[in-house]
Amino acid sequence: MRINKKSIIIVVSCYVIWGIHPAYWNLLIGVNSMFILCTRIIFALAFTVALLFFTGRMDALKKILKDKMTMRYLIPSAVIITLNWGVFIWAVNAGHVLDCSLGYFISPLASFLLGVIVFKEKYTSLQLAAAVLAFTGLLISVITFGSFPYVSLFIATSFAAYGVIKKKAAADALAGIAAETLITSPVMLVIAIVFLNDSIRALNITDLLLLIFGGAVTAAPLILYSRSVNDIPFNIVGFFQYISPSLQLIYGIISGERPSAPQFVSFIFIGLALIVFSIALTRAARMEKTAAYRK
16 A cells, blocks of 8 residues: 555644643642543544534534444444543653553554454564564563553553544544544533533633633544545555654653553563564555565
8 A cells, every 4th residue: 555745744744733732631639530531532623523513524423424334433433532631631640651562662663453454454574573572562661560450551552453443434624523532522511511610610711711622632643543544545644643642751750750660570571562564664655665666
């Protein structure tokens, strides 16, 4: 499959935005994590619907909502990404940015494995070796230190699963995100009003503006991701994801977190895995370019 430069720029931009997310959500550290999740989804819906309206594409959303086959994928994807966001926000505001970073380091390899299993994408021995290295690092961490990385593994597997479902849905990027947030927004609105009204009353103008703008911060990278996942092989999309956890790792360390012994072991092995995986992708790209030239 030929990969154009525009798709690469889109997916890289997506992961850069995700990489700086912890810094943004930390600005709301005094706000209830569940309330942040609720408003994140509600304002993401408002942002995407506004974009559809002003670009004259509301029909795209209506078409998706009427398409039972597409909704069969978007309903579970909406639930999965909501859970992913919830755990991420809680982890960031509880001082576990490095756990999030580790999770997103693992996710590219989870995406690679799901690409092979679900989409029957071909793999090389080097790519398989990269997956084995990452798994070994996690296994050593669990056996030696008795520390199971629940948060990291949940973030990794939930996001990889979300990517698989989104690729299968093959929905319009913007309308698809609007549909997903529309699915979960009613529940989030009820939770915010009924159970979290104290959080509403405690808001100041700065928090309110950050929450409102959080809709765009949430939706923009998802739109870019949905756009790229339909144009690039799933295992390569996963590879570019290393940009996000690298930025999160830097932010976590700057914020004063230090890797624990289990995290340190996992980071080393996953770092080696990503190096091997990078070499494998570089070789594959060169072979494809050579084959195209010979034709």
